[in-house]
Amino acid sequence: MSFVNPAFLLALSALALPVIIHLLRRRRLQVVRWAAHRFLVESQKRTRQRIRFEDLLLLLLRCLLLALVVLAFARPVFTGRSGADAALATDPAQVVLLVDNSASLGWTDGVSSRLDAVRALADAELSELPSGATVALLAWHDRAQALVGRPTPDLALVRRELARVRPVARPSALAPALRAALDLLETLPPAPRRILVLGDRQALPWSDETAIKELVARAAEAKVSLDFKAPEAPPADNLAVTRLEAETAEAVVGRPLRFFAEVFNGGARPAENIRVTLGLTDGAPVAERTVARLEPGGRALVEFVHTFAAPGHHALSARVPADALAFDDSRALAVRVSPGLRVLLVEGPTTPGTRARPGFFLAEALAPVPAARKADYPVQVERVSPDELTPARLGSARVVILAGLPALAPAADEALAAFARAGGGVWVFPPATEGPAAAPSWLPLDFGAPTPASAPALSLAGPPYAHAIAALWDDPANGDLGALTIRRHRPLLVRPGDDAIAFDRVLRFSDGAPFLVGASLGTGYVLQSAVPADAAWSDLPLTPAFVPLVQRALASLQGGVAAPGALLPGDVFTQAVDPALLGREFLVSAPGRSGPPVPAGRVELVNGRATLRFSATSEPGLYRLFNDTDETPLAVFAVNPDASESDLTELDPARAALLSAAPGEAARAGAVSARRAIPTWLARDGWIVLASLALVLALAELVLAQRFSRAR
């Protein structure tokens, strides 16, 4: 026997009440000096046995009545066995229902969604289960979420939870769900066991075939049968915006900024004349483009340009026409617009054989406008010598670039580390000299000796690029970084020791060695390059990719570390903030919720830093976090659905067949056997039996109490 509401069993402690009342009644004493004692003794003697029996009977009835009421509220369900020596096969089946609630289940024909069809299928499966079968319910996308965490015979409960399942804008992967179901079943006592996977026929969740095969083998070993069922569905059309990003994470007022939106045809048929609009989230569209034709599975990158007129946090969204799967029709992006950006370019000695100083190309790329317009340009570059790298100068700069410095003075090294830890950006280029070059200790890697001049030239690895700085070149239309020629470089070497600094590989040589790496330092970000910034050892500064690379790196260095829109629904957003805000409450304005911002938490101390931490990101869209006094947001970020979920490519039936296994027959046989052991009405509605018994007992108690009191 198990209970649907086991918490109600605590009420059994109320059994003490009738006993206490019984005892209290005996304690309330009145003293009488009495004459007719002998009649008292005789009468009491004559009635004592009867009274004691009647009292005990009433006490028992009342206790039993109370216990039955409590048990009925706890809703017991009887699973029962056919006998003490029942074999495994006679136990009722334990079924884990895995219901797909990934974003693709939101596809609708205008009347009902794929999830509705899956729910109907699940309901039909539940109806066909024999009595005594116990069912657990897990909703799955790329994670498994337990809705009914332990198998229960209360199918009404399972149906209720099933009705509450909603699509989640996250990708889908079957392996984690299968693993969770197996983990659950393996904790249960031996019985016929079955996992029933219900979902749409999307191929995506089955992409990790190796893991699925391993889990199927594990299921076979544990004698767990596997089934997959999906409702029939017509071929679906789906257009999606799968990517939206700005050329730089932080824009500057008055400076045109390029945005790139990727449109994907995840449907089964070609799409034509696709209108893509870019708009401010709270306003009208600001730009529109049309994609002439997109084949199934095809992608197109659309470019927009927009200039922000005011500093602060801005939000944009790219949108395609609404279709049957709504979750991916638009994508949001948060952009921080700053009034201007000051870069301190610290240059070493002039490289032998060149006439320009090592930061020449960098200075031009940082402010790529004619000299007459440089004063008005949002990025202000100050070129200084190593001696001029003072704390005062650091205080006014947002980004520091070291170009061609063999080493740093200890004071400067310390000041620069503190600058980075406080949120500044630092980019270090090695000198193009033969001598040694020491990388500061707070950089993730050390500079090695320069490669020989006679060594063959190297090129960079091609796409895909994982880092946001290089993501622009994922689209071949934006150029090819692989065409660069690097004649010499200083290898970036991992320092010996356990306390290695974690780093991102922004760009790699074609042989896999790091070319440009990035790492977080405090609240700041540092970049380390394997080649100097001038044209002595490579043609990088001379290629068209140099300016966008510098600009994108600059965006990362100035604070836009995280790739915009990288948060998936359910992910946790964190951002370091001013330590003065520590402990203060912050408010959130979330998508789909109108009205003023509502309290969302407090600024916490995480790893020694005041941090905004916000986890209620279940809805895709734009989130704004405020402190409790200021109307200017502390942070604005976008939560976007996973792009892979937009691909509705149908599942290959051969893959679906992976889940068919023999032990399923045993489970069904066991369930049929259990049907004979426990009647359905008792298995599901045991509480009604208890409630009826309680009613009968209440009546009996009433009649007996009346009768006994009358007899006295």
Added chain:
Amino acid sequence: MSGPLHRELLDPAALNRAESLGLLARTIVEGYKVGEHRSPLKGFAIEFAQHREYAPGDDVRHLDWKVLGRADRLVLKQYEQDTNFVAHLLLDTSGSMAYGSGPVTKLGYAKLLAATLAHVIVGQRDAVALGHIGDGRHQLLPRTDTPQRLPWLLEMLAGLSPAGPTHLAEHLARLAPAIRRRSLVLVFSDFLDDEKAFLDIVPRLRFQGCEVIVVHVLDHAELTFPFQDTVRFEGLEGEPSLTTRPADFAAEYRRAFDAYRSEFRRACERLDCHYVLADTSQAPAEVLGAYLAFRNGHRA
């Protein structure tokens, strides 16, 4: 009669009722009413009949001074006259008579009845002798036949207090020789001691020619047993205390008590005694009035 004690004992309503109805002796007591019968008994009147030995309590006015002078003996002169009967009012003063659920105890109630009767009887120029049995002792006071002696009698009556066990039959047997033949004997008791032993003594009194009237003084609570909840009953005559829930056996108690009372009443009637139930919740006038009315009717 004066003083609060007397006023307390003499309920005016009961007194009026009793006086108006009169107290009639029943059979053997011939001189129940002056002038109505010639009494064979010797009283105190004009025609000398005989002498008899002086007994304490006799009026010294009737001493034969001549005999005293001649023979130095205390004898009384007795005359043939319309004489009165003697009523012995015997009160049970055992501990059980201390019970009272209301403002008056059973003994208090018995005292009230006895005082009323004494007043009426003496007022009829009949004699009253007060006796009490309780706490292992008994006492029969000298009889009184003059109103002047009534305050003394009431004083004695008021001084009685309940204590100890009863042993009513045993002490009544000892008192019997002192009880005048052919007198009226009224026994005021709750008869919770040993009523069967008492009933064994009654024939002896009847043999002496006495009319025995059993006044069964009971508290209303003893008749109805109205207790609820848990009660600790403590015995008034040394019985061990008993803690119980009376409601559980109230019906059984009432049934047993009614049976006892009915049986006792029938036994009294078999012995030709009048049985009077004196429920302390009733006004004494009602109890006496009802009995005297019954007695009057019975005689007629």
